[in-house]
Amino acid sequence: MPYKDPIKKAEHQRAYREANKEKEKAYREANKEKLNANKKSYYEANKEKEKARKKAYYEANKEKIKANGKAYNEANKEHRKAYREANKEKEKAYREANKEKRKAYGKAYREANKEKLNANKKAYRETNKKKIKAKKKVYRETNKEKTMWTGARSRAKKKKLPFNLSLEDIVVPDVCPVLGLCLETQKEQPSDCSPSLDRMVPDLGYIKGNVKVISKRANTLKSNATIEELEKVLKYLREIEGQQ
Secondary structure (H helix, E strand, C coil): CCCCHHHHHHHHHHHCCCCCHHHHHHHHHHHHHHHHHHHHHHHCCHHHHHHHHHHHHHHHHHHHHHHHHHHHHHCCCHHHHHHHHHHHHHHHHHHHHHHHHHHHHHHHHHHHHHHHHHHHHHHHHCCCCCHHHHHHHHHHHHHHHHHHHHHHHHHHHHHHHECCCHHHHHCCCCCCCCCCCCCCCCCCCCCCCCEEECCCHHHCCCCCCCCEEEHHHHHHHHCCCCHHHHHHHHHHHHHHHCCC
């Protein structure tokens, strides 16, 4: 007999499922292939409708879904970690086999969600300023060569200078070869003793054989001055010293 009251109908359905749980489970197991095929064909025939339904559901239940996801991740942290460890090679193989597909999907997603992603990044940076600063500091201290290489590439692009350096071309000595200062990566702002990448012939840019790591002090003194200009400054300083 059909129920006119939707609440009673729902209660009846719930009670029926509870009473026939094992029976339904056995049916699903016995008809797994058939059910999956039906589900797939239905989704194919109603793709746009299903997408719209899922999107509408997500929008209406966004906070609830996020909270459930977070709670699930917390409760299953160890299990998820163990699963990743056990399936490391399998996941790696999947990523390799679907590299182009994943790349295309990521690009399309970023294009479609540019504003949202930028807003998320901005919000994250605002709320994690100290954490980001500390992370960058540790990275700079442990990756001197990489940091200098990245900075050089950025400056070359900005100033439209040639660039063909590899990490092997950047060697940070213990002592500045010009002034004899001990080179140290500073935790806060760069100092006179910070390592600095010098373009020996500035106009040639950041190319192999044209760079050397010296102290920031030596690089500042050298700057873009010519030998003649530096000699004149030296002569001037000696004249001042002689007058004293």
